[in-house]
Structures are given as structure tokens and as C-alpha cells.
Amino acid sequence: xxxxxxxxxPGAALxxxxxxxxxxxxxxxxxxxxxxxxxxxxxxxxxGQNLQxxxxxxxxxxxxxxxxxxxxxxxxNAHKHLSxxxxxxxxxxxxxxxxxxxxLQAQLDKETxxxxxxxxxxxxxxxxxxxxxQLPRDYATLWSDALSNVQALFSSKESQIQQLIQKAGSPxxxxxxxxxxxxxxxxxxTQISNAQALLPDLTPANYPNPTTxxxxxxxxxxxxxxxxxxxxxxxxxxxxxxxxxxxxxATATPGSG
Numbered sequence: 001x002x003x004x005x006x007x008x009x010p011g012a013a014l015x016x017x018x019x020x021x022x023x024x025x026x027x028x029x030x031x032x033x034x035x036x037x038x039x040x041x042x043x044x045x046x047x048g049q050n051l052q053x054x055x056x057x058x059x060x061x062x063x064x065x066x067x068x069x070x071x072x073x074x075x076x077n078a079h080k081h082l083s084x085x086x087x088x089x090x091x092x093x094x095x096x097x098x099x100x101x102x103x104l105q106a107q108l109d110k111e112t113x114x115x116x117x118x119x120x121x122x123x124x125x126x127x128x129x130x131x132x133x134q135l136p137r138d139y140a141t142l143w144s145d146a147l148s149n150v151q152a153l154f155s156s157k158e159s160q161i162q163q164l165i166q167k168a169g170s171p172x173x174x175x176x177x178x179x180x181x182x183x184x185x186x187x188x189x190t191q192i193s194n195a196q197a198l199l200p201d202l203t204p205a206n207y208p209n210p211t212t213x214x215x216x217x218x219x220x221x222x223x224x225x226x227x228x229x230x231x232x233x234x235x236x237x238x239x240x241x242x243x244x245x246x247x248x249x250a251t252a253t254p255g256s257g
Contacts (some may be wrong), residue, residue: 058121137202171244181233191223
């Protein structure tokens with residue numbers, strides 16, 4: 001019996017995602033929507049016909065975006081609840097943009113025409129939209145991937161949970177908790193699927209996409225709330241089973257792995 005309970009109890013990484021993952025991912029998602037250089041944009045216009053001024057301005061904006069992308073890569077590498085393929089896809093997206101920005105920077109540094117330099121700077125905002133589109137999309141993808149993995153884990157354990165409850169004689173309100181658990185896990189799957197369907201729309205060509213972004217955040221928020229509720233149901237089920245005499249000494253602390 002201990003073996004079954006150990007399999008279904010969330011580990012430390014999963015507990016961290018459900019307990020604090022929403023706040024962290026939501027903050028990163030929100031921050032990614034605001035370009036640090038937005039208030040500096042007028043400086044570009046004040047450069048007048050000073051070519052080096054325009055080049056320096058563009059280089060600073062490129063550096064900000066590369067730094068943000070590198071921080072995102074660090075975030076992905078540090079994440080403990082993504083598959084290797086999920087991590088690789090996110091890192092590849094960020095590295096591709098870093099490479100393209102570096103190419104643009106090299107081009108900007110060689111410009112001898114103020115018109116060409118201004119066109120390069122414009123491309124930072126119009127062609128890439130790192131802060132406005134890519135980072136919100138990629139942070140949301142990271143969030144949805146993590147939630148999807150948690151949902152899949154819970155879903156895969158439903159049969160085990162039900163068998164444990166039945167073997168214990170359905171003590172307390174475990175049958176009702178199990179029904180709620182299953183419903184929350186199912187709804188989370190729907191919310192995650194809805195969110196993932198919106199991700200491809202977050203492209204520079206579709207900017208600004210306010211409605212899509214709002215719905216995306218709502219879907220991820222709802223999926224997260226569903227999974228937190230499912231985890232609460234699971235913890236209550238395990239507590240009721242223990243109270244009914246089911247030995248759970250190896251998994252007494254939620255999140256202990």
C-alpha cells in the first residue's frame with residue numbers, strides 16, 4: 001500500500017509548481033510584456049542626424065533584449081518539471097532570436113547612412129518584438145508545459161487512487177473528493193489545451209493581440225487553479241486513508257517525494 005501512495009503523492013518539484021509556480025510564471029509573463037527601453041524611445045528621435053547616436057541607441061536596445069532572452073534560457077535550464085524536448089524547444093527559440101539580434105547588431109554597426117541605421121533600429125521593434133510578443137509567448141509556453149506535465153501525472157494516477165479508496169472502504173468523503181479530483185484534472189486539461197491553441201498567434205505579425213493575451217493568461221490561471229484544487233483533494237484523500245488505518249509512513253509529508 002505504501003508503494004501506491006508514494007507513486008501518487010506529488011514530489012517537491014511538483015509541489016513547488018502548484019504552490020508558487022503561478023506567481024513566478026505570471027510575474028515573468030507580465031514583465032515580459034513591457035520593454036525596458038520603451039521610455040527611452042524618444043532618445044532615438046533626439047539623435048537627429050548623428051549616426052553614432054542612432055547606432056549606440058540601437059545597440060543598447062539589442063543588448064537589453066539579448067539579456068532578457070538569456071535570462072529566459074537560465075529560467076528554462078533551472079526548471080525541474082519540463083521534459084528534455086520541452087526545454088530544448090524553448091531554448092532553441094530564444095537562441096535563434098539571440099543569433100538574429102546579433103546579426104542585426106553587426107549590420108547596424110557597419111551602417112554609414114543615417115536612414116539605414118534608423119531602419120535597423122526600427123527592425124528591433126517591428127521585426128522581433130521580443131518583449132511584446134516572443135517572451136510573453138515563450139514564458140506562457142513554459143508555464144503551459146509545466147502545467148501539462150502535472151496534469152498528465154495526476155491523470156495517470158486516477159485509477160490507482162480509486163482502487164485505494166475502494167480497498168479502504170471509501171472512508172469519510174473520499175469518494176466525493178475523488179470525483180472532484182477527476183473533474184479538476186479533466187478541466188485543467190481543457191484549459192491547457194485552450195491556452196496552447198492560442199500560443200501560435202503570438203507573433204510579431206499579429207501584434208498587439210491584447211484579447212489573445214488576456215485569454216491566454218486566463219486559461220493558464222484557470223488550469224493552475226484546477227491543479228492546485230486537485231492536489232488539495234489528493235492530500236485530503238491520503239489523510240482520510242491514513243485515518244482509516246492505511247499505512248502511509250513513507251509519504252507522511254506532502255511534497256517530500
